[in-house]
Amino acid sequence: EEATLLLRYGQWRLRGASPDPDELQILFELAAMGGNAQACLELGLLCAKIDRQGERIFMEHGLANFKKALHWLERAGEAGVAQGWHALARIYSRSIYSQRNLQVAQHYLEKAAQAGLVEAQCELAQVCWRHRRDDPLNDVKALYWWQQAAAQGEPTAQAALDAFAAQPDAQGWALQAQALLTDKLRNSSPFLSARIELAATFGLTKPEALLIDIKAADYGHCLVVDICAHHARSKRRLIAVQTEAQRATLNRVSRLFGDVDCGFDGLEGNYRQRQYRLRTTFPDLG
The missing domain is CATH 1.25.40.10 (Tetratricopeptide repeat domain)
Structure with missing residues (x-):
């Protein structure tokens, strides 16, 4: 006292x-x-x-x-x-x-x-982001700390976080394909169906949806979309996991691919085979 x-x-x-x-x-x-x-x-x-x-x-x-x-x-x-x-x-x-x-x-x-100091969280996020080229996971760390600061109501952190928000409406093909998914199709093509659900939830392009390594992409607080090794025109990007629905979809898809080889030697085949399967299953996609 x-x-x-x-x-x-x-x-x-x-x-x-x-x-x-x-x-x-x-x-x-x-x-x-x-x-x-x-x-x-x-x-x-x-x-x-x-x-x-x-x-x-x-x-x-x-x-x-x-x-x-x-x-x-x-x-x-x-x-x-x-x-x-x-x-x-x-x-x-x-x-x-x-x-x-x-x-x-x-x-x-x-x-x-x-x-839990919000000023330190914002500062650390900025440090990690500035040095993102020094370590491939620095951008992942930056996003995490922006999320922590935004959860405490920090407006600058929320503004930074907005750039990583999922944009499902940007990929009409995925929403169209998701609407066509039936129980029969989910049972006959579970991996393709799961990739479509993921694309519709997070706004993935067709190449991203077909090539993303589900197990390697999930960092808990964000999805790291990096298909550069197989698709030269693509760019590595991060998508924040911000809602319970997004987390539930990612968990469900991750469980499905848990013991599956997502590479070209796995059950889904190479990129051309995956493209062919998508075209023949959904011939009317834009």
């Missing part, structure tokens, strides 16, 4: 017109040593001379004490204050810190994102 009162008084003093950093440090140290996790955060930020947005403060009062800042911010993060991990990420990414290390910075940024 005493530590909480010290923290609140220190935060009140911090908002003053001319706060005294030496006085603040004493107050936050007392509260932090009393076990207050938020005080650990405030003390760490004060020692680093940055605010919660990472902007430099109190520069006229001497240099930052990064060694002390790292200690208290680590304590804050371990106590469940995600802003502590985020502040550590900012410090390790700064050129003003002599021990600057971008790998360590990303490690702490991931910890902050995993702890």
Whole structure:
């Protein structure tokens, strides 16, 4: 209780017109040593001379004490204050810190994102997206963190996520074929029927529907559509799984293909055979 009162008084003093950093440090140290996790955060930020947005403060009062800042911010993060991990990420990414290390910075940024800090989730998504060419899964990671931030109501994350939304109406052929699926056809051609359902749900083109490796494409939060190895004119793209209906369709199709070889040596044959089967089964498709 005493530590909480010290923290609140220190935060009140911090908002003053001319706060005294030496006085603040004493107050936050007392509260932090009393076990207050938020005080650990405030003390760490004060020692680093940055605010919660990472902007430099109190520069006229001497240099930052990064060694002390790292200690208290680590304590804050371990106590469940995600802003502590985020502040550590900012410090390790700064050129003003002599021990600057971008790998360590990303490690702490991931910890902050995993702890649910929406700012860190958005920042991590942007980092992964910028470096998507360095690792083939970075775009998958970016999409995941945008989804996590969007789930917390972050508008910029939702705007980024909109670019990966499924567009079933863009592929009229798939919707037309889905409408023609009967129980008899589902039983006689289960794999083709499943691919059509997937195409209708996620807006896949005909080549994508026929060539996608179902098991390799499902990442839980998104569908990775990559048929470049077999269809040179195609482009790798991600489609977010955003509804329960989409997830249910993907689960059902994944179960069907669970023990099946989706390659050209499997039961479905090569690309020409799959195209022929689609044309003969649905001769009136556009």
